[in-house]
Amino acid sequence: MxxxxxxxxxxxxxxxxxxxxxxxxxxxxxxxxxxxxxxxxxxxxxxxxxxxxxxxxxxxxxxxxxxxxxxxxxxxxxxxxxxxxxxxxxxxxxxxxxxxxxxxxxxxxxxxxxxxxxxQGGKMVALMKFNREILEKTIENTENVVLANDNSDGQVVISGEPNAVDEVVEAVKAKLAVPLKVSGAFHxxxxxxxxxxxxxxxxxxxxxxxxxxxxxxxxxxxxxxxxxxxxxxxxxxxxxxxxxxxxxxxxxxxxxxxxxxxxxxxxxxxxxxxxxxxxxxxxxxxxxx
Structure with missing residues (x-):
């Protein structure tokens, strides 16, 4: 069945x-x-x-x-x-x-x-097509940012303090990084x-x-x-x-x-x-x- x-x-x-x-x-x-x-x-x-x-x-x-x-x-x-x-x-x-x-x-x-x-005071960014190992290590070594939505192997959302989120985005160099229109750092x-x-x-x-x-x-x-x-x-x-x-x-x-x-x-x-x-x-x- x-x-x-x-x-x-x-x-x-x-x-x-x-x-x-x-x-x-x-x-x-x-x-x-x-x-x-x-x-x-x-x-x-x-x-x-x-x-x-x-x-x-x-x-x-x-x-x-x-x-x-x-x-x-x-x-x-x-x-x-x-x-x-x-x-x-x-x-x-x-x-x-x-x-x-x-x-x-x-x-x-x-x-x-x-x-x-x-x-208020947070930021979320969707990342597509990236190296997951680099992403996970970067988040682990960066304060005030987390993996908020682990949607699939090739699509995630990171969330946290704006400067910390920007640091991760810069380090990971995903093929696409899209800031989300949200009021805070959800999840x-x-x-x-x-x-x-x-x-x-x-x-x-x-x-x-x-x-x-x-x-x-x-x-x-x-x-x-x-x-x-x-x-x-x-x-x-x-x-x-x-x-x-x-x-x-x-x-x-x-x-x-x-x-x-x-x-x-x-x-x-x-x-x-x-x-x-x-x-x-x-x-x-x-x-x-």
Whole structure:
């Protein structure tokens, strides 16, 4: 029997107009989201790109739209054997695994986006096509910079204090280095204050044992234990996204099909270049449901 993994993209995958084909079939969810957030997902997704790309709005919009797609898939009798999400996408993965309900997840994402939107003083740069040994040694020998997103063998994001990030970029000499439009050094120790505040919010939320094993950003080994999943999530804001390892785990778990649920094709693109003999599917709206 084919085993399937559902994966959920995070910040950076958002596009203007995303989710607008879902308005008629998910009116209740959009209304519930507006009551929780105090603003309209529909209006933000139909608005200008700059506003939508602000962390404060991007994260709740992605969570809501991806959660609606999960609902529609489950309504069709579909389910997954494993789930994983990239950064913000991990919150949708936990919703898909029934760790918490929609409102609990959105309230967490709301607070997370506020803490991260307020972060300042850091820098993130995506690197493509580089010598990994040189990268790892340079980071090891440079203070205040970390490997934030280990996306694949040939694509990573480094994060930290701006001068330290620039030093690493200069030393590694990647074929392509792209500064990210973010307010702070996400997934690095510079987020420690925000992470400590957010941990208090997480402590108040009820996490049930997962009905589908979850591969976490900070620990790619599958888990269904609700408390363990929460502790892993607490580490996520300052810890790295170990996506390369998550992808490498899939064949050993017997996964033969990976479905990316959400806008864009970032995660299936990474799988295509990194994992052989896995069929890839994208679900970003009603048309391909």
């Amino acid at each position: 084919t085993k399937t993994a559902w994966v959920f993209p995070g910040q950076g995958s958002q596009t203007q107009g995303m989710g607008m084909d879902l308005i008629e079939v998910a009116q209740d969810k959009f209304k519930q989201a507006e009551e929780i957030l105090g603003w309209s997902i529909i209006q933000r997704c139909q608005g200008d790109e700059e506003t939508l790309s602000r962390t404060l709005y991007t994260q709740p919009c992605l969570y809501t739209i991806e959660a609606i797609l999960v609902d529609l898939l489950k309504d069709k009798g579909k389910n997954a054997d494993f789930v994983a999400g990239h950064s913000l996408g991990e919150y949708v993965a936990l919703y898909a695994a029934n760790v918490y309900d929609f409102a609990t997840g959105l309230n967490l994402v709301k607070m997370r986006s506020q803490f991260m939107d307020q972060a 690095s120790p510079l987020m420690a204050i925000a992470a400590a505040e957010f941990a208090k919010v997480l402590d108040e939320a009820e996490f049930k044992d997962a009905q589908i094993p979850v591969l976490a950003n900070v620990d790619p080994n599958p888990s269904i234990d609700g408390q363990e999943i929460k502790e892993r999530l607490k580490q996520q804001m300052t810890g790295g996204v170990r996506w390369r390892e998550i992808m490498a785990q899939m064949p050993s778990l017997g996964v033969q099909e990976v479905i990316e649920i959400g806008p864009g094709k970032v995660l299936t693109g990474l799988f295509k270049r990194s994992v052989k003999d896995v069929s890839l599917v994208n679900i970003n709206g009603l048309e391909n449901l």
